[in-house]
Amino acid sequence: xxxxxxxxxxxxxxxxxxxxxxxxxxxxxxxxxxxxxxxxxxxxxxxxxxxxxxxxxxxxxxxxxxxxxxxxxxxxxxxxxxxxxxxxxxxxxxxxxxxxxxxxxxxxxxxxxxxxxxxxxxxxxxxxxxxxxxxxxxxxxxxxxxxxxxxxxxxxxxxxxxxxxxxxxxxxxxxxxxxxxxxxxxxxxxxxxxxxxxxxxxxxxxxxxxxxxxxxxxxxxxxxxxxxxxxxxxxxxxxxxxxxxxxxxxxxxxxxxxxxxxxxxxxxxxxxxxxxxxxxxxxxxxxxxxx
Amino acid sequence: xxxxxxxxxxxxxxxxxxxxxxxxxxxxxxxxxxxxxxxxxxxxxxxxxxxxxxxxxxxxxxxxxxxxxxxxxxxxxxxxxxxxxxxxxxxxxxxxxxxxxxxxxxxxxxxxxxxxxxxxxxxxxxxxxxxxxxxxxxxxxxxxxxxxxxxxxxxxxxxxxxxxxxxxxxxxxxxxxxxxxxxxxxxxxxxxxxxxxxxxxxxxxxxxxxxxxxxxxxxxxxxxxxxxxxxxxxxxxxxxxxxxxxxxxxxxxxxxxxxxxxxxxxxxxxxxxxxxxxxxxxxxxxxxxxxxxxxxxxxxxxxxxxxxxxxxxxxxxxxxxxxxxxxxxxxxxxxxxxxxxxxxxxxxxxxxxxxxxxxxxxxxxxxxxxxxxxxxxxxxxxxxxxxxxxxxxxxxxxxxxxxxxxxxxxxxxxxxxxxxxxx
Numbered sequence: 001x002x003x004x005x006x007x008x009x010x011x012x013x014x015x016x017x018x019x020x021x022x023x024x025x026x027x028x029x030x031x032x033x034x035x036x037x038x039x040x041x042x043x044x045x046x047x048x049x050x051x052x053x054x055x056x057x058x059x060x061x062x063x064x065x066x067x068x069x070x071x072x073x074x075x076x077x078x079x080x081x082x083x084x085x086x087x088x089x090x091x092x093x094x095x096x097x098x099x100x101x102x103x104x105x106x107x108x109x110x111x112x113x114x115x116x117x118x119x120x121x122x123x124x125x126x127x128x129x130x131x132x133x134x135x136x137x138x139x140x141x142x143x144x145x146x147x148x149x150x151x152x153x154x155x156x157x158x159x160x161x162x163x164x165x166x167x168x169x170x171x172x173x174x175x176x177x178x179x180x181x182x183x184x185x186x187x188x189x190x191x192x193x194x195x196x197x198x199x200x201x202x203x204x205x206x207x208x209x210x211x212x213x214x215x216x217x218x219x220x221x222x223x224x225x226x227x228x229x230x231x232x233x234x235x236x237x238x239x240x241x242x243x244x245x246x247x248x249x250x251x252x253x254x255x256x257x258x259x260x261x262x263x264x265x266x267x268x269x270x271x272x273x274x275x276x277x278x279x280x281x282x283x284x285x286x287x288x289x290x291x
Numbered sequence: 292x293x294x295x296x297x298x299x300x301x302x303x304x305x306x307x308x309x310x311x312x313x314x315x316x317x318x319x320x321x322x323x324x325x326x327x328x329x330x331x332x333x334x335x336x337x338x339x340x341x342x343x344x345x346x347x348x349x350x351x352x353x354x355x356x357x358x359x360x361x362x363x364x365x366x367x368x369x370x371x372x373x374x375x376x377x378x379x380x381x382x383x384x385x386x387x388x389x390x391x392x393x394x395x396x397x398x399x400x401x402x403x404x405x406x407x408x409x410x411x412x413x414x415x416x417x418x419x420x421x422x423x424x425x426x427x428x429x430x431x432x433x434x435x436x437x438x439x440x441x442x443x444x445x446x447x448x449x450x451x452x453x454x455x456x457x458x459x460x461x462x463x464x465x466x467x468x469x470x471x472x473x474x475x476x477x478x479x480x481x482x483x484x485x486x487x488x489x490x491x492x493x494x495x496x497x498x499x500x501x502x503x504x505x506x507x508x509x510x511x512x513x514x515x516x517x518x519x520x521x522x523x524x525x526x527x528x529x530x531x532x533x534x535x536x537x538x539x540x541x542x543x544x545x546x547x548x549x550x551x552x553x554x555x556x557x558x559x560x561x562x563x564x565x566x567x568x569x570x571x572x573x574x575x576x577x578x579x580x581x582x583x584x585x586x587x588x589x590x591x592x593x594x595x596x597x598x599x600x601x602x603x604x605x606x607x608x609x610x611x612x613x614x615x616x617x618x619x620x621x622x623x624x625x626x627x628x629x630x631x632x633x634x635x636x637x638x639x640x641x642x643x644x645x646x647x648x649x650x651x652x653x654x655x656x657x658x659x660x661x662x663x664x665x666x667x668x669x670x671x672x673x674x675x676x677x678x679x680x681x682x683x684x685x686x687x688x689x690x691x692x693x694x695x696x697x698x699x700x701x702x703x704x705x706x707x708x709x710x711x712x713x714x
Contacts, residue, residue, distance in 0.1 A: 002540065004540070005536070005537075005540045008536045008539075008540070009533055009536055012530070012532040012533045012536055013533070015532075016530050016532075016533075019530075108355075111355070111359065115360070116355075116359035116360045116363060117360045117584060118360065118552045118553045118556060118584055118585075118588070119588060120556050120560070120588040120589075130564060130565075130566055135540070136539060136565070136566055136570065137565065137566035137569070138565070139532075139564035139565065141564070142532065142564075210560075211529075211530060211532075211557075212529045212530065212557075213529075213553045213556055213557055215357070215552070215553040216355075216356065216357050216359050216360075217356060217357040217527060217553075221527055221529070222529040226529075254530070254533045255533075257524065257525075257528075257533055257534075258522070258533050258534065258536075258537050261496065261521075261522065261523045261524075262496070262523070264496065264523075264524065264525045264528075265496075265525045
């Protein structure tokens with residue numbers, strides 16, 4: 001590999017990683033707070049992409065879709081949590097099973113409403129061009145994705161560390177029961193957290209659509225598969241874990257796939273296996289006390 | 292090897308299962324058996340004018356999963372053909388029995404066994420993924436069930452192979468679609484004969500992709516051409532930028548690719564956003580790279596791509612014009628190549644049954660009748676190769692152009708009567 005090629009592939013890897021962060025952040029948030037591996041996360045991501053498709057088709061505005069899809073998914077999450085998940089609170093495996101069911105329903109509803117054709121979204125005007133970088137032209141949209149990923153991570157960090165909501169979330173992650181005993185409405189907090197996780201999945205659906213496309217099967221690959229890989233590698237349930245996971249998995253997957261093409265599918269799992277062997281909690285995972 | 296053993300097992304299991312069912316029938320219900328037996332005998336006595344008994348066609352298609360739209364399209368074609376023919380093939384009223392394989396081989400194998408044992412279909416059609424077609428080959432062959440493959444293009448399904456690995460031809464299996472050889476070898480031969488000798492390959496790394504790449508390579512090396520390198524992303528790859536970046540950093544400008552559906556869209560979009568057209572790279576491929584499902588999404592980004600296929604919606608012939616018009620009257624969309632394959636499969640079966648007066652009781656006669664079928668299809672002249680049961684068909688060289696705001700495949704040349712080299 002020439003230095004130019006390494007630079008270009010590093011850009012590819014980092015922008016891929018940024019997409020993975022946007023995709024995985026919601027899953028990580030919900031797990032950290034509620035101890036639920038939300039297996040419907042991929043379906044939320046898919047639904048976000050299809051909502052965006054409809055918004056772009058009817059209004060022509062990608063930016064409107066970037067507002068509408070997270071909003072729609074946030075609402076769905078806000079309804080689903082009290083309606084279904086809350087009834088099984090404390091029964092983590094049952095909750096996980098429930099989220100599989102939710103994902104199956106969502107994916108089938110998408111098939112009924114939007115059809116099962118392969119679709120795509122174009123990058124919005126202004127970001128659909130290319131700029132000249134070392135080694136030739138590079139799509140502006142991928143640079144935007146990187147910037148957006150960094151901005152989102154920064155915004156989430158500020159909310160986590162500097163706001164009352166963030167304080168509540170951190171407290172809830174430590175001990176939700178005690179938080180409730182201190183007079184905080186944990187029901188509302190849990191519903192809001194789940195809604196935020198779903199909204200982030202919806203946002204990922206819009207932002208990733210011009211790169212990953214909009215098609216049947218996207219709920220599992222790349223949706224659920226890559227977000228699980230990122231949170232497992234980075235460490236479950238922490239923001240820094242999701243950041244570390246995406247920054248590692250994005251470039252590793254990119255370089256792995258082009259360097260070891262015959263085993264490209266296995267590269268991602270090799271990374272997971274290696275990290276789990278060396279550090280079972282993930283790169284920046286916290287040690288959980290079994291409850 | 293593993294696949295073959297699994298087939299054997301499925302075949303064995305199906306065989307014993309059928310025996311016990313029969314034994315059960317004999318033991319418990321003589322009346323049911325008596326009611327069943329005349330039904331099996333009468334068709335041979337019935338004339339071609341009298342309405343024959345119901346014809347059950349088992350259609351194994353994906354209605355969920357990544358290939359769902361292919362299944363939907365093939366179902367539309369089936370229903371269109373039946374609607375045009377009073378729900379009849381020859382003199383027999385048709386009951387289609389649909390089964391969803393969901394792109395899972397085990398599910399499809401089980402559904403095939405159900406077609407054989409429970410539904411007792413007269414003919415089986417469909418099958419999108421090649422691994423599934425290979426997976427059901429032995430069960431279909433053992434049951435002497437007439438199976439018209441209307442998509443899966445793996446070469447081995449209609450060839451003689453050592454130890455039948457990974458699959459092999461059967462007298463009872465016909466293919467109304469294509470073999471991977473037919474969509475990749477001829478264009479390789481054609482392009483290299485025209486003087487383009489150096490090629491870079493980009494293909495989805497799965498059975499059908501690697502097979503097509505190999506057939507293309509055979510085609511170009513025949514005329515002294517050579518492959519200078521390759522990229523092979525996994526099937527359903529989310530991000531194509533890394534692979535297109537690899538292409539951009541090597542000197543061979545002519546790139547032959549094998550992608551379809553979402554992969555094709557991702558590939559073409561990355562190809563453009565990374566500036567390959569401006570850098571002088573030229574895109575070639577098997578026809579699926581630029582079929583309507585892809586062109587609708589990428590539009591003029593695909594302009595200039597040269598691909599080969601046995602059909603194009605723009606093909607100028609009377610049958611195709613009628614087919615496209617009829618399809619659009621029934622459904623609010625253009626037919627795709629999968630619809631054509633299924634439609635031709637129905638037509639071939641219809642012609643064979645007409646020659647037999649609707650009698651399907653003697654499977655070997657049905658085989659013979661199908662071998663003799665010849666008709667004008669939307670793709671041109673259609674006939675099965677008697678040796679392999681793969682279609683002998685013209686292959687069209689198409690170039691993507693945007694005309695009057697529509698991005699279409701324009702036909703630039705034709706390679707006549709391409710026969711699969713299987714023996």
